Structures are given as C-alpha cells and as structure tokens.
Amino acid sequence: MSETAIKISHLGKSYNLSHAGAPVRYKTIQEELLRFPKKVWQTMRPGANLQRETFWALDDVSFDVNEGEVLGVIGRNGAGKSTLLKILARITEPTTGRVELFGRVGVLLEVATGFHWELSGRENIFLRGAILGMTRREIEKKFDEIVDFAEMEKFLDTPVKRYSSGMYVRLAFAVAAHLEPEILLVDEVLAVGDLKFQQKCIGKMGEVARSGRTVLFVSHQMAFVENLCTRTVLLDGGRVKALGPTHEIVSMYMQQAHDEPVVFDLASRKDRQGNGLFRFERVWLEDQDNKVVNHFKVGDRSVSIKTAVAPHSAETVEGTAALVINDVSGYRLMTLRSEDKDDLIHADGPSEISFKLDRIHLMPGTYYCNLYFGRWGGNEPYDFVENALALRIEPGDFHEIGKMLPPQPEKFIVNFDITCQPSESAQP
Amino acid sequence: MIQPTKGLTGISIRELWSFRDLIIILAGRDVKLRYKQTALGVVWVIMQPVIASLIFAVIFGLFAKLPSDGSPYLLFAFCGMLAWGLFSAAVQRGGASLVENASLVSKTYFPRIIIPLSSTLSALIDFCVSLAIMIVFMLVYQVTPTWRLVTLPLFVFLAMLAAAGASLWLTALNVYYRDFMYALPFILQVWMYATPVAYATSMIPEAYRVWFSLNPMVGIVEGFRWALLGESSVTVSMLVASTLVSGFVFIGGLIFFRRFERGFADTI
Incomplete structure (x- = not known):
C-alpha cells in the first residue's frame, strides 16, 4: 500500500443559520444595535440555547487518501463537497476534527480562482504562483510550460477581463497543474472548457497522479469521475455515505436516484x-x-x-x-x-x-x-x-424470451437470428 | 495539519517570509491598478498634496497668519501633507483591502495578513513621488537639509507602523461591518484636523499637549518637519508617545486580526 497523502479524521464544519436558512452574512452596526435588546432577552430566557440553529455542512467525515491516487468526490448539491475542499485548501477552518496533509496543496476551486481582472495573463501567472507560495524564480522556470499548456502566447499581455471563459479556465488549470503541488484539489471546473481541453486536463490530472502526486476531484459529471478516478467517495448530507472503487460508488449514487426526483x-x-x-x-x-x-x-x-x-x-x-x-x-x-x-x-x-x-x-x-x-x-x-x-x-429481456440478457462489455445489441439448415441445392 | 484554532495564536514569521514575493507582487499590483486607465496617472499623486498645501498656505498662512515655526508656510504645510498623505493613503488602502480582495480570500489560502500589509506598503510608492516634490520645494525655497535628514526613514517607519496597525483593525472590522467603509473617509478627515498638518503644534496650549500627543501622528508629522526642515516643535516625550501608541495599535491590530481571521472566508 502506498503512503497516505491526506488523512481526514472526524472533520466537521458548522454554520449558524439565521432565520431564512442562509448562513450569517455581514451586518451593519445599526442592525446589531437594534438586535441587542432582543439578544439579551433571548439569552436570559430559559432554554435559550436551543433556539440557535446550527447547520452541519460536514459532519464527522473521516477517510484517507493515498499518495498518487485520484480520488473522486461526488454527491448531490449541498452534500458538502465544496466545503470539504475549502477546508482542505485552508480557506475556511473546520469546526471539529482535523486533517493532516502531506505536501504542498494546489487548488482550483470554481473558475475565478484568484485572478485579477485588470491584470494581464502574464501578471496573473506570477500572482497565482506567489499565492501558492512559490518564489519568482520557481515560477519563471515553469512559465513557458504553463503558457504552452494553456495555448495562449498571443494573449499573454492582454488583461484577463478580455478573456473568454474558456481561456480563463485554460489559464487557471494550467497554472494550478504546473506549479507542482503534491496535492491537487480540483472543484468542478472542467465543465467550461471545450471538449479538447477537457480531455487535455484529464490527461494532465492522470499524469500528475502517475508521478506520485495526489488529486482530489469534485465533479457532478459522472463521466469524468468514472474516467479518471480509481476510488470515489460519496457524500450525502455532510457525511461519508460510501467510499470504494469508482464504478461501484457511481452506480450506488445513480441507484440513489431511485428515491429521488428523476427530472x-x-x-x-x-x-x-x-x-x-x-x-x-x-x-x-x-x-x-x-x-x-x-x-x-x-x-x-x-x-x-x-x-x-x-x-x-x-x-x-x-x-x-x-x-x-x-x-x-x-x-x-x-x-x-x-x-x-x-x-x-x-x-x-x-x-x-x-x-x-x-x-x-x-x-x-x-x-x-x-x-x-x-x-x-x-x-x-x-x-x-x-x-x-x-x-x-x-439489464433487460432484449430477446423477449423471459430471460435477462447477461451483462457484456459490449455497448450495443440488435435483433438477430442465427439459424442452421440443411443445404438444399448442390454445392455453390 | 488543519484543525480548529482556539484562542490566540501566534503569527508565523517564517510563513510570512516564505510569502515575501506575494507581498511584493500584491503591492506592485495595487500600484499598477491604481493608474491603469487614468489619463493623468501619477500626476494625481502630485496634485493632491500640492493643492491641499497651497490652500493651507493661503488660508492659514496668508489670511489667518498662523505661525509656522519659522519655515515658509507652503513648505511647512507640504511637509505636513507628506507625512499625513503617507499615513492616510496607507490606512485607506489597508482598510478596504480585505473586502476588495474578497475573491482571493474566499478562493485561495495564504496568510490573510499579507493583504492589508501589502496594500499598506503600496502607499510607499506614492510617498516617494511626493518626497521628490518636497525636494523640489526645498530647492526652490533654498532650504538645505541637515544631518537630521538621515532620521527620516525612522519617521516613515513609524508612520507605516501606525498605518498598518489602524489598517488591521479597520479591514477586519470591515469584513463584518461594512459601515467602516463609509466611516473611513470621515474618520480620516477628523483625524487630520487632530494632527498638526495645516497648523503647528506650538499653537496648542501647553496644558492640552499631553493629550494632543497621544495621537501618534502628532509626533510623526512634527518629526518629518524636524528631519526635513530642521524647524519643529517636536519634543522627546512626543516621540516616545508616538512610538508607544503606534506600537500598541499595531500589536493590538495583530491580535484583533488573528482573532477574527478564521471567519473571513465564511463572511466576506
């Protein structure tokens, strides 16, 4: 067994909910002052603590990710996938539990990851690299490779705000993947690029994994997950529902759809x-x-x-x-x-x-x-x-003979007749 | 290792050092962005203190005939603006920095403190431009600098310390209460009149001076004048007060910032 790259134990993240079910947003002092008497009243009342509603976006999540593994993370919206990645990326702190990460972490969360609109592609590459903790010299060494992968020499000195969304993702992915993180976290970003680039990214992620580094891949697109990940974890309501070989987990996730709206x-x-x-x-x-x-x-x-x-x-x-x-x-x-x-x-x-x-x-x-x-x-x-x-x-009874057609690796089946009869005429 | 932090935690100097390139890149970015798509560019940096000092010189020096500790009033006022401009620009940028960089805060990880610090630092570039103008003024008025000029970096450092301290408080508060964004220009305006930018400390009655010099900018502005013009009503106790208060604000700001840092990404 290879070594552990990420060790997650009993991880939990809670948000305090305000009335409408949204996490607490920023407030104005005026609001705060107006609410103050109410707060005092509420805390003085017996049983006041029960009134506060806590929502657990992640609840007692534990699993390990091995070095050199591409682990898929799937689940419905709100299952806690993004929260998990945000904690691993150290953007937000967990409420309980802990994570041990062995290596430098590269993050690609959604599309707008840390680019600045007004700056050129070139400047953004340096900015992004510096955010990942690289020195100028390290970035310079990788610079040409990044530009090459993103296929955008021509637009290097154009402000990023004039980029198309596809170019934007290409650059973001190129930077994140080339800055040699030992652990790469990717959250639902491939959806934007064109097919060719998607394929290229998947290839790159596979390559990253083969070179002994670790990828955590969140996606709603089961096709990508099945294609790329050896193991997959299924999150449901902030908990780990299952963890295992990708095809099993994906079909379990699809099966789960039995009780769910099918639209x-x-x-x-x-x-x-x-x-x-x-x-x-x-x-x-x-x-x-x-x-x-x-x-x-x-x-x-x-x-x-x-x-x-x-x-x-x-x-x-x-x-x-x-x-x-x-x-x-x-x-x-x-x-x-x-x-x-x-x-x-x-x-x-x-x-x-x-x-x-x-x-x-x-x-x-x-x-x-x-x-x-x-x-x-x-x-x-x-x-x-x-x-x-x-x-x-x-599986179904394709030939309508009261018997399921056994599963086969083939993709298609047609109606056919296979017969044998004695040859009537003479030899051809 | 990621786990919930509790109570006060130190700032890892080593981690900050490893991100030193980021501080420089972010500060450079702030400067670049400010003058992108402006027609006059760097002229704005020059115009603001020059015009403000002209107004001060005309109203306070020419009409009201206030004393200026022996220097020409324009020079006296510009020297005040030089110090104040550095401080107020640094506080303005630092104070708004976290919210302005919300996309960085909610999408990437690095020590958050880098954001206000680099914004504060970016004010130094504008300061260098203003300083060049100051030198031109000094040549025009034929003021020869003395050995005291070498102490100027010390006062610049003090101003940055005070500004960084104030920025840390303001920018963290701004994440939770957007009120501070609106209050900041007003706070700075009041603060400027509590600082001897347009007038001299010698005008303040002795009895109030102790309280007056609790404003760290008093010692810093008078220190600038002392270093550049040689004429100033700065006293040792004023400088000690400035240093202590600046240091106190800065350390308080650090603690406060660390205390609220963990909630930034969830709130911003």
Missing part, C-alpha cells in the same frame, strides 16, 4: 453554450405508458427522452433539435438529429421536445447525453447543454 434540472446549469434564445429547462425519461422513470432497460420499446424548453424571447423559434449519446469516456455513440429526418422543430412558447426511441439497443451501463437546439442548417446553437442527462440502462 434533471437544467435551468440552473451555467456551463451551457448558445445565444439563449431558447433554453432547456428540464429533462426526464418516460416509458411507453408515458410514465416518468429513472432508467430504461435493455430492449425497452417506445420510450422517450423528454425535455422542457422555455423561450427567452417572444418569437416562435424553429430549428433543429438533437440528442447526442456518449459513453462514459465521452466517446460519441450516436446522434439523433431532427434535421437528418427533415423534421423542422417549432417551439412556440414553453414546449416539450421529445426524442422518441423505437427500442433500446444499448447494453447496461450509464450513458451521458448532450442536448442541442439550434438554427436549421448550421451549427448555431440556441442552447447546448453537455452531459444534460445521465442515462442509466439496466
């Missing part, structure tokens, strides 16, 4: 492209009786993937709708594109676009779908959401 919310997704004329709001699965389900089985007939779209302008929008189905490693398996069948999609006000599938020919596993709605005859999206939906396919 994927897209309205709050920010990592989308397009002019926003129309937006995907929700996406869900329906079986042949139009009942909402959370998975399909191999061989299911007449099922649909439905999505609710909402206009962001008064006009009727028409164009082409598409659904792309990818496998876990982001490899494109198929695309259902209305244009290919000469179906012009009209959306007049809030509408439902349904992608009806004759039959499920996919083998059991999890697949990821991108949703696209754009101008007819061209690649100009109104809205494009990657990994909008995790499509779970469970």
Whole structure:
C-alpha cells in the first residue's frame, strides 16, 4: 500500500443559520444595535440555547487518501463537497476534527480562482504562483510550460477581463497543474472548457497522479469521475455515505436516484453554450405508458427522452433539435438529429421536445447525453447543454424470451437470428 | 495539519517570509491598478498634496497668519501633507483591502495578513513621488537639509507602523461591518484636523499637549518637519508617545486580526 497523502479524521464544519436558512452574512452596526435588546432577552430566557440553529455542512467525515491516487468526490448539491475542499485548501477552518496533509496543496476551486481582472495573463501567472507560495524564480522556470499548456502566447499581455471563459479556465488549470503541488484539489471546473481541453486536463490530472502526486476531484459529471478516478467517495448530507472503487460508488449514487426526483434540472446549469434564445429547462425519461422513470432497460420499446424548453424571447423559434449519446469516456455513440429526418422543430412558447426511441439497443451501463437546439442548417446553437442527462440502462429481456440478457462489455445489441439448415441445392 | 484554532495564536514569521514575493507582487499590483486607465496617472499623486498645501498656505498662512515655526508656510504645510498623505493613503488602502480582495480570500489560502500589509506598503510608492516634490520645494525655497535628514526613514517607519496597525483593525472590522467603509473617509478627515498638518503644534496650549500627543501622528508629522526642515516643535516625550501608541495599535491590530481571521472566508 502506498503512503497516505491526506488523512481526514472526524472533520466537521458548522454554520449558524439565521432565520431564512442562509448562513450569517455581514451586518451593519445599526442592525446589531437594534438586535441587542432582543439578544439579551433571548439569552436570559430559559432554554435559550436551543433556539440557535446550527447547520452541519460536514459532519464527522473521516477517510484517507493515498499518495498518487485520484480520488473522486461526488454527491448531490449541498452534500458538502465544496466545503470539504475549502477546508482542505485552508480557506475556511473546520469546526471539529482535523486533517493532516502531506505536501504542498494546489487548488482550483470554481473558475475565478484568484485572478485579477485588470491584470494581464502574464501578471496573473506570477500572482497565482506567489499565492501558492512559490518564489519568482520557481515560477519563471515553469512559465513557458504553463503558457504552452494553456495555448495562449498571443494573449499573454492582454488583461484577463478580455478573456473568454474558456481561456480563463485554460489559464487557471494550467497554472494550478504546473506549479507542482503534491496535492491537487480540483472543484468542478472542467465543465467550461471545450471538449479538447477537457480531455487535455484529464490527461494532465492522470499524469500528475502517475508521478506520485495526489488529486482530489469534485465533479457532478459522472463521466469524468468514472474516467479518471480509481476510488470515489460519496457524500450525502455532510457525511461519508460510501467510499470504494469508482464504478461501484457511481452506480450506488445513480441507484440513489431511485428515491429521488428523476427530472434533471437544467435551468440552473451555467456551463451551457448558445445565444439563449431558447433554453432547456428540464429533462426526464418516460416509458411507453408515458410514465416518468429513472432508467430504461435493455430492449425497452417506445420510450422517450423528454425535455422542457422555455423561450427567452417572444418569437416562435424553429430549428433543429438533437440528442447526442456518449459513453462514459465521452466517446460519441450516436446522434439523433431532427434535421437528418427533415423534421423542422417549432417551439412556440414553453414546449416539450421529445426524442422518441423505437427500442433500446444499448447494453447496461450509464450513458451521458448532450442536448442541442439550434438554427436549421448550421451549427448555431440556441442552447447546448453537455452531459444534460445521465442515462442509466439496466439489464433487460432484449430477446423477449423471459430471460435477462447477461451483462457484456459490449455497448450495443440488435435483433438477430442465427439459424442452421440443411443445404438444399448442390454445392455453390 | 488543519484543525480548529482556539484562542490566540501566534503569527508565523517564517510563513510570512516564505510569502515575501506575494507581498511584493500584491503591492506592485495595487500600484499598477491604481493608474491603469487614468489619463493623468501619477500626476494625481502630485496634485493632491500640492493643492491641499497651497490652500493651507493661503488660508492659514496668508489670511489667518498662523505661525509656522519659522519655515515658509507652503513648505511647512507640504511637509505636513507628506507625512499625513503617507499615513492616510496607507490606512485607506489597508482598510478596504480585505473586502476588495474578497475573491482571493474566499478562493485561495495564504496568510490573510499579507493583504492589508501589502496594500499598506503600496502607499510607499506614492510617498516617494511626493518626497521628490518636497525636494523640489526645498530647492526652490533654498532650504538645505541637515544631518537630521538621515532620521527620516525612522519617521516613515513609524508612520507605516501606525498605518498598518489602524489598517488591521479597520479591514477586519470591515469584513463584518461594512459601515467602516463609509466611516473611513470621515474618520480620516477628523483625524487630520487632530494632527498638526495645516497648523503647528506650538499653537496648542501647553496644558492640552499631553493629550494632543497621544495621537501618534502628532509626533510623526512634527518629526518629518524636524528631519526635513530642521524647524519643529517636536519634543522627546512626543516621540516616545508616538512610538508607544503606534506600537500598541499595531500589536493590538495583530491580535484583533488573528482573532477574527478564521471567519473571513465564511463572511466576506
């Protein structure tokens, strides 16, 4: 067994809640003065302490991360993933418990990590490096490599405020990954870059791990997690629900979806492209009786993937709708594109676009779908959401013989007949 | 090792030292940003104290005929502005620094104290420009500096100490109570009139001077005049008071800052 890089024991973080359920924000003195008599009254009343509401964002979390390991951290929103990373990054202090970190920590939390808008890319690289505790000379040594990885020589002296969001993430990731931290914490940042760069980042993270360093990777995109992480921890309500091999944990997380609403919310997704004329709001699965389900089985007939779209302008929008189905490693398996069948999609006000599938020919596993709605005859999206939906396919009776098709490593199955008959005519 | 901190904890000088490049980069950034997209740039640094001293010289020197300890009034007032300008710029920048750098505080880790310290330090650059103007003025009025000039860095250090101390208090409070952002210009204005910038300490009745010199800037401003102009009503006890009060404010600021530091990222 390799050595431990991060040792987390009984970690807890609590926030005091104000009435509305939001953490306590900054206040003005006036407010404080007005509240003072009330406070005095409350503390004097018997049982006053019970009144204070405490919310535990993390509660008794313990686990170890080994050196050279890429550990995935998954869980629903509010499960405590980001809080955990913030504590590991020493941005905020835990309330209880402790963490031992063996090595220098590099952090990539969200997108806007420590860049300054007015400064150029070059200046920001130095600023960022200095924040990570590097000296000027160390940064100079790495400088060319960073610029190379981010592919932005041309924009080095442009203020960062003129960068596109993609360039921004590229630079942020390049800096964080190249400054040789022994432990790299990455929180949901890859969603913004384009596919090519995402792949590059995943490659880089793998490389970081192979060189004996440690990566902690938080993501909502199971495809990335499955691709990159050997082990994964599942957080739920601030506690460790499970820790183990990634595919087990991911399928447990997907299974958890059994008791959960099966409608994927897209309205709050920010990592989308397009002019926003129309937006995907929700996406869900329906079986042949139009009942909402959370998975399909191999061989299911007449099922649909439905999505609710909402206009962001008064006009009727028409164009082409598409659904792309990818496998876990982001490899494109198929695309259902209305244009290919000469179906012009009209959306007049809030509408439902349904992608009806004759039959499920996919083998059991999890697949990821991108949703696209754009101008007819061209690649100009109104809205494009990657990994909008995790499509779970469970084993099923594909051949309708009362027997489940056994799981196979293959991705597809079709109807077939295999026969043998005596040759009637003479030799060919 | 990360665990909840309790009570008072020391500041690790070694850790601060390892981040010395960051202090310089942040201070340099503050200076750069201030004059980016300004048409006049560094002229602003010159204009403010020059015009203020001109006004003081006309109103207090020419019209009100206040005494100026023997120096030309313009020179006397500009020397006051030199010291005060350093202090007030340092406090202003330091005081607002944490909130201005909220994205750094909530997204990255490094010793937080670096932020107010580097903002405070960035005021030194402006000071150097003002000092050059002061030298021009001294040439014009043909004031020859004496050996006392070598003590100037000491007074600059005292001013920075007082400013850093005040900044630590203000910037930490500002995170929790945004009131201080609005109160700061007002506080500084009142403070300036409590400091002998436009007038001389010799105008203060003897009986009140003890209290007067509890304001650390009194000794510092008069010290500047003593070092540069040679004429000043500075006394040893005034300097001792300045040093003690500045040191006290600074150490108090450090403790206060450390005490509230742990909540910054959750509150800012």
